[in-house]
Structures are given as C-alpha cells and as structure tokens.
Amino acid sequence: MALTNKLGITSAADLAREEESISKKKALELFETGILGKLDAGKFSALQAIHRFLFEDIYDFAGELRTVNISKGNFRFAPLMYLEVSLQNIDKMPQSTFDEIIEKYVEMNIAHPFREGNGRSTRIWLDLIFKVELGKVVDWSKVDKDDYLLAMERSPIRDIEIKHVLREALTDEVDSREVYMKGIDHSYYYEGYTMFKTEEL
Numbered sequence: 001m002a003l004t005n006k007l008g009i010t011s012a013a014d015l016a017r018e019e020e021s022i023s024k025k026k027a028l029e030l031f032e033t034g035i036l037g038k039l040d041a042g043k044f045s046a047l048q049a050i051h052r053f054l055f056e057d058i059y060d061f062a063g064e065l066r067t068v069n070i071s072k073g074n075f076r077f078a079p080l081m082y083l084e085v086s087l088q089n090i091d092k093m094p095q096s097t098f099d100e101i102i103e104k105y106v107e108m109n110i111a112h113p114f115r116e117g118n119g120r121s122t123r124i125w126l127d128l129i130f131k132v133e134l135g136k137v138v139d140w141s142k143v144d145k146d147d148y149l150l151a152m153e154r155s156p157i158r159d160i161e162i163k164h165v166l167r168e169a170l171t172d173e174v175d176s177r178e179v180y181m182k183g184i185d186h187s188y189y190y191e192g193y194t195m196f197k198t199e200e201l
Contacts, residue, residue: 051121066115077112117191120187140183142169
C-alpha cells in the first residue's frame with residue numbers, strides 16, 4: 001500500500017517513481033534558485049524547509065513532524081514523546097569541526113523527524129552544514145552504498161565508521177551543480193537499496 005498522497009496514487013511502486021521524479025526536480029530548484037543558501041545551516045528549521053520544498057507537491061505532511069513511532073529493521077527511531085526535545089538538543093549541538101558535524105548528522109538520523117523522506121532531506125542538510133562551516137561538501141558518488149548503509153546502521157553506537165566513509169568523499173566543489181545532483185541521485189540509490197522499510201509501530 002502507498003502512503004496517502006496528493007497524487008491519488010495507490011500503488012507503492014508507482015508512487016516511488018513519481019516521488020523520485022518530482023522531488024529530484026524540486027531538489028534542483030532548491031539549489032539553482034539559491035533558496036538552500038539562505039537557510040540556517042545546522043538547525044532543524046533548515047531541514048524542515050528542505051523537506052517541505054522537496055515533498056510539498058506529494059504529501060500533506062511535507063515539513064511536518066511525524067505523528068507516529070517508526071522503526072527500520074530492529075532499530076527504533078526517537079520515540080514520539082521525546083522527538084521535539086531531541087530536535088531542540090540537536091539544534092544546540094556544536095558544528096564547527098568535521099567530527100561535530102557528523103555527530104549532529106547521526107543524531108538527526110536517530111530523530112528521523114518525518115514520516116517519509118528523511119534520508120534524502122538530511123543528506124542535503126548535512127552538505128549545507130559542511131559548505132557553510134568547512135567549505136566542503138560530500139561527493140556522494142564516491143561513497144560506496146554498502147559501506148554507507150552499514151556505517152549508518154552502526155552509527156548510533158559507534159560513529160567512527162561513518163566519519164571515515166564521509167571524510168574520504170569530501171570535496172571543495174561546493175558550488176558544482178554536477179556534484180550536488182550526483183548526491184540527489186545517490187540518495188535514491190541508497191534508499192532504494194535499504195533492506196528494511198520504515199514501519200509504523
């Protein structure tokens with residue numbers, strides 16, 4: 001079954017295809033119009049704006065906090081009752097070094113604030129922090145999907161692996177449309193490859 005959507009699509013496969021097409025176009029618009037550069041890097045408000053922009057033509061819940069507890073595989077994301085407090089704490093986390101930025105990214109992944117589209121939105125959010133704080137972004141085409149997914153799965157307990165995977169892929173091509181769009185393309189590749197689908201609890 002597909003998530004309830006503005007497109008009236010009932011097939012999960014059909015929705016996935018439409019969602020990818022529409023949100024990729026929106027992601028490019030986010031970059032080319034300069035909207036992305038005006039957001040407050042590292043704040044939840046920036047992630048919320050990114051999510052809303054990407055998915056506002058598809059879901060009513062675009063940019064809105066999830067209203068259910070969710071899990072992926074055996075991992076449960078932040079419980080709903082603690083979600084807002086978690087996001088407030090993430091906002092306060094430092095982000096002046098590579099390690100601090102990745103630690104913030106890991107915590108936002110654990111929070112998983114939206115019902116759908118967290119990975120795609122949060123990777124754009126991460127690159128915005130890198131760009132503002134370090135003058136770098138991730139060249140996601142250099143990130144092996146297996147290494148990334150395994151490292152992210154382990155990151156709540158041990159973040160050294162995800163730090164290594166992403167450090168090796170940093171580039172100073174922060175204004176490259178090509179690098180940015182490779183990141184968008186790979187976001188769908190990672191999420192399509194994920195073994196476990198996000199589920200309501």
